[in-house]
């Protein structure tokens with residue numbers, strides 16, 4: 001059985017690209033490259049931690065990485081790991097003691113591969129998340145950050161060799177649990193994932209640094225069915241990476257599942273467009289935000305529709321008017337939730353007391369949920 005050398009760029013997740021998110025290094029506060037852990041922890045060596053040291057060495061070999069790597073245990077009960085591109089002239093890999101205690105060696109290889117994946121994809125060069133970045137830039141950075149996790153998981157899967165240890169590792173890290181309590185049946189786990197909702201019923205998902213774990217596991221499962229992964233060990237056919245990514249992209253959009261899904265989606269779409277366009281133009285990062293909210297396909301469709309209009313603002317008004325009429329049949333709670341989402345858009349917008357805020361107030365009053373002041 002011969003393994004082809006891994007071409008990392010060939011398996012990068014298509015959305016793992018700062019350009020796609022309108023992220024410009026000049027807008028933001030530096031890269032992650034120089035982030036330094038505040039302490040060293042305990043260095044992993046074959047003399048003291050032979051199993052873990054071997055897992056690190058086998059992972060770099062499996063990935064054909066020629067790295068000067070130093071790895072450390074951080075005394076911490078949480079299950080976590082991270083890597084730094086420059087650590088005293090070496091690459092630094094940090095694993096918590098909780099992770100080492102609870103993960104089996106092949107599961108640990110998934111996590112080590114994932115961390116080295118961030119390095120090989122250059123994620124450390126991406127802009128640093130910072131409170132001082134403009135809020136809309138921040139939300140797009142977070143969406144980009146979630147996309148990087150999908151790429152890194154693929155390297156983790158290559159390192160672990162198969163879905164079983166990879167899925168177990170993801171589940172353990174998500175739950176914080178080890179063998180003692182966890183019963184794991186991959187077939188059952190994947191069946192549940194298949195039925196799991198693709199949506200995250202929480203606007204806070206926009207602020208998460210990682211995709212929800214069922215989406216992560218499912219994204220990895222599809223990748224494991226790709227020709228790029230399967231052909232490493234055999235002549236098995238598989239999905240093209242474009243097919244795999246096209247399944248993942250809609251899963252990564254933050255949206256609410258609901259029987260009233262269409263109306264809700266339309267209020268979000270046209271409400272966001274009204275607020276975003278209030279200052280005269282819809283910026284690239286606002287377009288990207290819209291894609292996160294309603295899915296890239298729907299966002300693109302709406303933007304294409306607007307480009308064909310000589311007076312796009314009028315077109316937005318007409319559409320929004322119709323969807324707000326339909327929204328009258330939604331429950332008060334749902335209408336309040338929608339108002340909350342749109343308010344967040346105004347809060348993250350560049351100016352306060354702006355035309356965007358006036359646009360929001362108008363939608364709020366048409367949703368019929370009484371007085372509300374953003375400033376209150």
Ligand SMILES: [Zn+2]
Nearest residue numbers: 114118149152
């Ligand atoms: Zn990661």
